[in-house]
Amino acid sequence: MTTLGNDPSLLVLRAVSKSFVGVRVLDRIDLDVAPGEVHAVVGENGAGKSTLMKIISGAYAPDEGSVVFAGETRVFRGPREARRAGIGMIHQELTLLPDRTVAENVHLGHEPVRRGLVDRRGMLARTSALLASMGAGPLPVDVPVGRLGIAQRQVVEIAKALALDARLLIMDEPTAALADHEVELLYALVRRLRGQGIGLLYVSHRLAEVFDLADRITVLKDGKRVTTVPAAETTTAELVRHMVGRDLSGYYPGRAAPGDQGPVRLAVSGGGNRKLRDVNLRLRAGEVVGVGGLQGSGRSALARALFGVAPFTTGEVRLDGRPVRVASPRAAIRAGIAYVSEDRKGEGIMARQSVLDNALLAARAIGGPWSGRADRTTRMRELLGAVDVRTAGVDQEIRFLSGGNQQKVVLARWLALGPRVLLFDEPTRGVDVGATSAIHDVVRRLAREGAAVLMISSDLPELLGMSDRIVVMREGSIAGELSGGASEADVVALAVGAAPGVAA
Numbered sequence: 001m002t003t004l005g006n007d008p009s010l011l012v013l014r015a016v017s018k019s020f021v022g023v024r025v026l027d028r029i030d031l032d033v034a035p036g037e038v039h040a041v042v043g044e045n046g047a048g049k050s051t052l053m054k055i056i057s058g059a060y061a062p063d064e065g066s067v068v069f070a071g072e073t074r075v076f077r078g079p080r081e082a083r084r085a086g087i088g089m090i091h092q093e094l095t096l097l098p099d100r101t102v103a104e105n106v107h108l109g110h111e112p113v114r115r116g117l118v119d120r121r122g123m124l125a126r127t128s129a130l131l132a133s134m135g136a137g138p139l140p141v142d143v144p145v146g147r148l149g150i151a152q153r154q155v156v157e158i159a160k161a162l163a164l165d166a167r168l169l170i171m172d173e174p175t176a177a178l179a180d181h182e183v184e185l186l187y188a189l190v191r192r193l194r195g196q197g198i199g200l201l202y203v204s205h206r207l208a209e210v211f212d213l214a215d216r217i218t219v220l221k222d223g224k225r226v227t228t229v230p231a232a233e234t235t236t237a238e239l240v241r242h243m244v245g246r247d248l249s250g251y252y253p254g255r256a257a258p259g260d261q262g263p264v265r266l267a268v269s270g271g272g273n274r275k276l277r278d279v280n281l282r283l284r285a286g287e288v289v290g291v292g293g294l295q296g297s298g299r300s301a302l303a304r305a306l307f308g309v310a311p312f313t314t315g316e317v318r319l320d321g322r323p324v325r326v327a328s329p330r331a332a333i334r335a336g337i338a339y340v341s342e343d344r345k346g347e348g349i350m351a352r353q354s355v356l357d358n359a360l361l362a363a364r365a366i367g368g369p370w371s372g373r374a375d376r377t378t379r380m381r382e383l384l385g386a387v388d389v390r391t392a393g394v395d396q397e398i399r400f401l402s403g404g405n406q407q408k409v410v411l412a413r414w415l416a417l418g419p420r421v422l423l424f425d426e427p428t429r430g431v432d433v434g435a436t437s438a439i440h441d442v443v444r445r446l447a448r449e450g451a452a453v454l455m456i457s458s459d460l461p462e463l464l465g466m467s468d469r470i471v472v473m474r475e476g477s478i479a480g481e482l483s484g485g486a487s488e489a490d491v492v493a494l495a496v497g498a499a500p501g502v503a504a
Helices: 049-057 078-083 102-106 120-134 150-162 178-195 209-211 234-246 299-306 329-335 344-348 355-359 363-364 373-386 403-414 435-448 462-464 486-496
Strands: 013-022 023-032 038-042 063-071 070-074 087-090 168-172 198-201 216-221 225-228 264-272 278-283 288-292 312-319 322-324 337-340 421-425 454-457 469-474 478-481
Touching: 013 049, 023 049, 023 063, 023 198, 023 312, 023 486, 038 049, 038 087, 038 209, 049 168, 049 198, 078 087, 087 150, 102 120, 102 150, 102 299, 120 150, 120 178, 150 322, 178 198, 209 234, 209 322, 216 234, 225 234, 234 312, 234 322, 234 329, 234 435, 264 299, 278 299, 278 454, 288 299, 288 435, 288 462, 288 486, 299 337, 299 421, 329 363, 355 363, 355 373, 355 403, 373 403, 403 435, 421 435, 435 454, 435 462, 462 486, 469 486, 478 486
Parallel strands: 023 225, 038 198, 038 216, 087 168, 168 198, 288 454, 288 469, 337 421, 421 454
Antiparallel strands: 013 023, 013 063, 063 070, 216 225, 264 278, 264 312, 312 322, 469 478
C-alpha cells in the first residue's frame, strides 16, 4: 500500500470503473488516501469527480475494481453503510434540517437515549464537546441551524460526520459559498482534522486553495486518472495542462489598450440607497472595470442598483450621456443593461425549464428582439453554439448541465440583446478552469465589441488579471481606484481602510 510517513493507506481504490447507459464515466481509477492526509481531486466539470466521490461514499457501487477502506475490501450498499464504516461526505449543497437545532442535526438518526427517551441534555453536552474538539469556536448547540451563517452550517455538517466517528471526510467544493473570512475558518478546521489523523478527500475548482491545503493532488480528465502528484512538486500551470489538455496562456486574455476604450457608456454621480452612499462611477465602452472589496462591502449592492433590483434612490445615472431612471430590471434590460447574478441557481436560471427557454428569458421579458418564434429559436441556437454550450440538446432541462455550461447559457441570454453595459457578479464561481477561460474570453470579446463591463470578483487573481481598472468598495462606498496592474496587497489595503502600498 501507498504510505504517507509511517501510516498505511486509509482508503485504496484500484481500477475502479463505472458506466451509465453504456457510457463509461470512470475508467480504471486508482486512488489512495492516508490517515492525516489532505488529498485533493481536481478536474473539469464532467471529469468524473462527483461519480468517484459517490462510489467512495456508498451512493454508487463500482462496476469493476475494488474499494479497500481501513484494510478491508468493501462494497457499500448505500451511504448509511459507508457512514457507519467511518466515511463522511460534506456536500456542496448542505443536507441539514434548518428547523432542527445544531445538536439535533449532529445526532440525527442516532440520538442518545436514556430510559427510553431522547437524552436532550446529554445530546447538547456531547455536541458541545465535539465542536470544542474541532476547535470550531463558540457555536450555540440549541438554536435552529437555519439561523446560522453558511460557514457555521458547514461546521455543523462536519460535526455530523465526526459524530459517527468518521475517519475519512469527503469535502465537495466546501468554500464555494463562503466569504473570505469564512474560508480561513474552514482552512483552520481542515488543518486541525488532518492533525487528528483524519483523512480528507478535497474536491475544488479553486486551485489556490488546493495548493494551500493539499498534500497530494489527483487530476481526472474524461473519467480517467491523468496523474497524482505531491502538491509541493507541481504548479498551477502544470495542473491546468493536465486538466484541460492545453495551456490557457495564464488564464486571462490581454487587457484593453488605451486606444481601445471609447466614450463613457455609464456614469453614476452621487448614487445612494439603503446599502450604498455617494457612489461616483464611470464605465467606458471597451473596458472591463473590476470591483473588489470584502464580503458585505457593497459590491453586489452596486450591481443590483445599476440593474434596478434595488435601485438608487439618490444621485443620477447617465447612459451614453443621457439621464436614465433604472427603476426595475425590465427598465434596465430595455436601456441595454445586462446582469449576471452571483446566485446562479437562485436568480440566474429556472432549473426545470429547458436550455432554450432559459436562454430566451430576457428577450421574452421585453418582447424582442426578433420577429417570430422560429427566428428567436434559430438565432439562440447559434448563440448557444457560439459560446460553446455543451448539452444533449436545447430542450434538455438546464439543471442537468454543469455549472460552467449553465453560466454560458446565461451569457447567451444577454448576448442576444446586444447590451451596452454588462454587470457580472462572480461570473466564474463554481466553474471549472476550462469553462472559466471560455467565460473570460467572452467577457473580453464583449468589451472589444464596444460594451462597458463591470465585473465583481472575490478571486483576486481573476480581478487583477481581467480588469483594465479596479474600484474597491468599503462600507457601501467606493474606497478608491487602482490600475489593472495593481497588486493583491493594494486591493486588500483599500478594502480594509489602509493606503495602497502600505501594509495593512
